[in-house]
Amino acid sequence: MSASLSNVELPYYAVIFTSQRTIGDQGYGQMADQMESLGQDQTGFLGIESYRKSSGAGVTISYWKTLEDIRQWKSNPVHQIAQDRGKAKWYQSYSVKVCKVERAYDFEHEDIE
Template sequence: MNRETPYYAVIFTSTRTAGDQGYGQMADRMEQLGSAQPGFLGIESYRNLDGTGVTISYWRDLDAIRQWKSNAAHQIAQQKGQQQWYAEYSVKVCKVEREYSFEI
């Protein structure tokens, strides 16, 4: 999945609280809405059985990230995350200068 560089990655690491409480449905909706945002390049997400997870979204530029962060539906999801879905989380915004991969 090579993209034209440079681009940006938003790395969201989190620890979930117990139970779903509508999380799965909201996560699917956020992926659907995010992928429709101008500047969206892709997403990868992983979660361990203990509730820790990493979601990396890829963006063309910092303005696209700012627009996604200010999206009204995304802001509601962020509030619910802080109130009920996450015990903790962190966000890192990184510039990707180079990308390469190997595949058999």
């Protein structure tokens, strides 16, 4: 899913989660869908983008209004279960970065004939 944030007031925050998956699904896909749905219901959630290569390397970026919104999401009990399962069986490694977005712009190519 791609996040369109062109109408969002600046600044806002991005949580960049880069990861290397382990082999096999082991319930990952279902939990990922659940986390995306749950995240959309959280206060301050603005959008999400996620990409994964066939090698298992991936990037998920979630966007939030405030740092407090991010803290609330991190402490969500269902999200904490997903975090624990991720450490136990879904990820070989991961990295999290929280960034403040102070400037953002978009480009969309119009059809050329």
